Amino acid sequence: MLLGISFSVWGQGDIEYKRVYLSGKDASETVDWDFKVTDGANSGVWSKLPVPSNWELHGFGTYNYGHDHRNENRKLGKEHGMYRHKFQVPAQWKGKTINIVFDGSMTDTRVIINSRSAGEMHQGSFYRFKYDITKLLKYGQENILEVDVAKHSANKSVNRAERQADFWIFGGIFRPVFLEVLPNHHFTRTAIDAKHTGEFNALLTLNKPISKGLVKVTLFSPEGNRVGEILSKSFERRKNELMISGSFNTIKSWNPESPHLYTALFELLEKGKVVYQKRERFGFRSVELRENDGIYVNEQRVIFKGVNRHSFWPETGRALSEENHLEDIRLMKEMNMNAVRMSHYGPDERFLELCDSLGLFVLDELTGWQDAYDTVVGPKLVKELILKDENHPSVVIWDHGNEGGWDFANEKWFHRYNIQKRPIIYPWLKRNGVDTRHYPTYGYGINRLSNGNEPFMPTELLHGLYDGGHGAGLDDFWKNYSVHPMFSGGFLWVFSDEAVVRRDRDNTLDSDGNHAPDGIVGPYREKEGSFYTIKEIWSPVQISPRTITSNFDGRLALTNTYLYTNLDQCTFSWELRSTSGFNETMVLASGTAKGPDIAPGETKYLQLEIPKNIEQGNIFSFTATDNKGMEIYTWNWPIKQPDQIAYELLQQIESDLEKGQIEVVEEKNGLKININELGFVFNRENGHLDEVSFQEKPISFNGGPLPVGIETLVKDVKWWIDKEGSFVLETCYDTYPEKIRWELLPTGLLRLEVSPLNFSADAIDFIGISFNYPENKVKGIKWMGQGPYRVWKNRTKGAEIGVWEKEYNNTITGASFDNLVYPEFKGYHGNLFWAELRTEELPIRIITETPGLFLRLYIPADPEHIAGGVAPPFPNGDISFLYEIPPIGTKFKQADKLGPSSQKSSIAHHKGDRSDPIVLWFDFGGKLP
Incomplete structure (x- = not known):
């Protein structure tokens, strides 16, 4: 028995690859190790820490965002985490090779086994590294593992690449630690290059040369059926590397729409006897960058519909679980995405396995936010990245850093290990045959997309912030870019808000101002409105x-x-x-x-x-x-x-209402009207509805119709009782509207008609009318129109016509993490037919006859850290009925840089036009069926 070990073994028998976990497999299945942190919270005392994890998320050390190194008022945590763990090693392991493997440790990591160093210190946070500890172990006895993890590196380039970046900076062993138990002869690398045609190549390296050794590869289908086999030539004398080649004729290729996977059983034979076995799961697929053309996978030119994804969860930092990975991939697939970019580091092994099986293209990235690893550490980390991830068919491109996070001298190491010849790109650069410019404008760009001759694929597109970006402008961008033969897709920034639980701040969520809240989904994967916009635009x-x-x-x-x-x-x-x-x-x-x-x-x-x-x-x-x-x-x-729906509704209403006698009382500043159990007061100066009551109980709907969006003055107000016994009040204006007409019917229904846009104007943000109703008395709304999410002028897709309902909430998108309720209550809503505003008083029911009308509900509160174009204007008043609404921008771009639907509008009128007036019906008596 192995005591003190999370005992999980891959492979059976003495000749198979075995993996024995010393830690848990992921953040949901951890093992406690002894732990002490040298500085910050709970420092200087030995206690317990789950592994894998980030220590800040368990109350140790210091929280830092990557920009903190610029801020003299913030303490930059440079603590070390000291780990100890005891484990038993069976006596029968003697004579085997034992490696200890770390899948991710932040960052400089020294490993001690039984008081002896396992090897040189490892530098770099997001990479798999290992040590041969065969000679350091006590077989049949207890062994002591000690690990010293420095949150900041002694190598300045590692700090610049990883620790001074635009993301949260954590410390700790955040991915699994395990032992590899291997026979005397074994493979140290099994690198597969399997083409969609069935051609199969594998580069194999041994830990040491073998006498009269050869390799057999047996291929198995997903169902476990034997497909065929390939037998290699013998290893050359004193050589420990071999390329085995062959082909399989009946395979199905891998692509993200049909992710067919196979298992290759590699067997090492010595003098005809199998001495080692290892299984690799892979897919047959080909990747090719064709000059002045595009990126091809399986001979098909690819358009990437992707998003950037950090490995992140609020309560566990970068230590993730199986469910975290699954949820993220499912949400991406639900948005009809076919690709994901790893920003800005290689992901967990399990995430790539799931991308393989569920189907996503992956851009795998060497870390370097905007500064590079040097030529000492960099080559080692390139090797570690590729050797860990090279057999995943989902990985189709290697990213060499991000936005300046590269040293061109290190590129040669990608080519050395990149046996599949995947493209190597530089996110933000036009280099190596691909233009990946970040955050291009709609009209981008001279000698680039518009008339360039290299594939164009922004690896960061439409930088979201709060409710801006992502879906807003995407339809225009996609249509415009797609007509260019060089367009190869793009990757939205970013998948999720990255608000972390602060154990040092009563477990509140912190996004470091506007640095971390960028997502299409919230920190707990709450869906924002852009989620559904993307889903429609990228629908296949x-x-x-x-x-x-x-x-x-x-x-x-x-x-x-x-x-x-x-x-x-x-x-x-x-x-x-x-x-x-x-x-x-x-x-x-x-x-x-x-x-x-x-x-x-x-x-x-x-x-x-x-x-x-x-x-x-x-x-x-x-x-x-x-x-x-x-x-x-x-x-x-x-x-x-809407006029047809209104006609049907009004027929139902009027059949249940009795006619009464309208009474008008003229007062100094108003006209007091009584009909049945309803009371109204109209302002004689401007024609506004000042008061409403039902059964002598006040209804706080008032203050309109106030024309919004253009300056205008009242010219005249007049009223009368018409021959049908209705009360009529008309207000004339000098510009818009020419006339507003109230008509109170003897049934108690109130009709409003606002004359159409019979004038010309430019640079319109919004135009229509507004009313007031106290926000604190609103409970919810039910309506027929686009929903359930709010819209912006440049983000109307994804909101479908239906009957929707939502409770009042005060969500500040991407900011109010303590109470993120989606869909947001406040904002603009498209294509209104009718609405029932549910209040503490009585329901207020409104029907419109006007097509394409927008309903505006209150003004969403601005987040504290506004940036770019993410705070569009709103009209005065609380509730508006509008012909036009504004667009929203991104963190870096004002809306006018995002395409046609993001421009301010104009009004054009010609004598004889039959334009639509705003026609609204109000019922304040609770009598609608």
């Missing part, structure tokens, strides 16, 4: 723009933007939905359709068998599902226009 099934009306014949034009998958492998379904009053949608009819034969890049029609009475429904919903049964995207279209 695209639908040609169209409207759905009662004349819809069931034909939809589908474009296949997959790289490898025919749409005949997908399924499609539809639903015809109806609404009744202010209720949820109901399914009237539904159906399915098999995917048509549409190859990647083609557009063809899909014919749906839909009912003839489609006009009975209000919403037509269409869902695309992939060959694994996962939803690709669901599109919703309104069948009826």
Whole structure:
């Protein structure tokens, strides 16, 4: 028995590769080691620390963000972590080779076994390193492991590359530690190069030369069936390296849409006897950078739809669990991404295994945020990065640092170990045949994308901050860039907010101002609005723009933007939905359709068998599902226009209301109107609704309609009772609107009509009308329109027409980590049909007849650390009904740099135009069905 060891073995028998864990396998399965930190919180005392972990997340040492080295007011923690762990080694291991392996330790790491050094100190945080400790062990006895981990390196270039970076700086053994138990002769490297054609090559190195040795490779399918085998020639005398080659004719290639994996059993034979076995899981796939063309995988030109991902979880730092990896990959796949960039270091072994099996392209990166490793440490770390990750088919590109984090002299080491000849790129540079410029503008760039001749692939795109970036502007960028033959995709910055739990601050979440909150999802993977925008824009099934009306014949034009998958492998379904009053949608009819034969890049029609009475429904919903049964995207279209929905609702309402006699009392500053149990006060100076009451109880809706978006003055206010007994009040303005007309019906319903945009103007942020209602009295809202997330002018995709409902919240996107509730309540909402504002008083119900109207709910609070273009303007008032809303920018770019939908709007009018007025109906009596 091995005592004091997290005992988990890979491989069985004396000749197989064995892995025995001294730590836990990941952050969810740890082993406590003795621990002492030299400085900071809880320093100077031996206690226990789970391994793997970052010690700050367990109350030790000092928290630092990478920029802290610039701030004289912040203590820069340079503590050491001292580890001790006892373990037994079986006597039968004597005669074998025993390696101790560290998958990641931050950063300078000295390893002592039984008071003797295991080897030279390792420098560099994110890399696998190992020591042969065969001669240091006591077999059949207890052994003592001691590890000294320095949070900061003695090598200045390591600090510049890793410790002075734009991310959290942690300390500790944050990835597993294990023993490799190996026979006397074994492979030290099994590097596979397996092409999509079935061609198979493997470079094998031995720990020492072997007499009359050769290698057999047996290939197994995912189901475990034997596919075939290859037998090598003998090793040359006194040589410990061999290339074995062959081919397999019946394989299926690997790609992210169909990630077929195989297992190769490598057997080392000496004089015909197997002396060592090791299994490698891999995929057959080819990667090629074609000059002045693009990046090809399996002869298919690739468009990367990707995101940057840090290894991060709020409560465990960079020590992650299986579930953390799975959740991140699932969310990326749900957004219809096909790629992920490792920013800015190699990931956990398990993350790449899951990318292999679930299907994602990976850009694997040598650390160097904006400064490089030197030519002493750098070559060692290049080797460690490649040898750990080289057999993963998901890894298609090596990144040599980031934004200046490279020393060009170290590139040769990539070429030395890179047997698959993967492209080697420099994120932000135009170099090695690829232009990876970070944060390009919409109109980028002279002699680059617009008329350049090298593949263009921004490895950081649309730097998000709070609710800006990511989805905002992405549709314009993608459409514009995609028409260029050199466009090869891009990687959004970044996947998740990186707010860390501060054990030194009562477990609050800290994002170091606006440095860490950049994500499409929150720190606990809460989905922001851009999540669904990206999901629609990057859907591999695209639908040609169209409207759905009662004349819809069931034909939809589908474009296949997959790289490898025919749409005949997908399924499609539809639903015809109806609404009744202010209720949820109901399914009237539904159906399915098999995917048509549409190859990647083609557009063809899909014919749906839909009912003839489609006009009975209000919403037509269409869902695309992939060959694994996962939803690709669901599109919703309104069948009826707002005036048609309004007509149906008003018919229902009026059938339940009794007519009464309107009473008007003229007061000095107002007109007091009573009808049935309702009371209204209108301002005689400006025509605003000043007071509302029901059954003599006040309803605090008032202060409008206030014209917003343009300067205007009241010219005249007049009122009368018309021949139907309705109260009418008209206000005339000198610019917009020409006229506002209130009409209070004898039933108690209140109609508002604001004359259309019968003028011309430029540089419009928003335009329409506003009202007031106290925010502290709002409980929630139910509405028909786009939802459930808010929209911006340049981020309307991903918000679909439906009946939605949400409770009031005060979420500050990417900032209020103590109470992140999504979707956010406040903000702009698109394509309004009707709304029910739920309050502490009575429900306020509003119906519009105007197509394309935006509903604005209050003003979202600005985060403390605003930057760039992420704080768009809002109109005065609390609740607005608008023809136009503003766009939102990114951390680095104002909105006007993000494309056509991010520009301020103009109004153009010609005499005779029939423009849409804003028409609203208000019910304050709680009588809607």
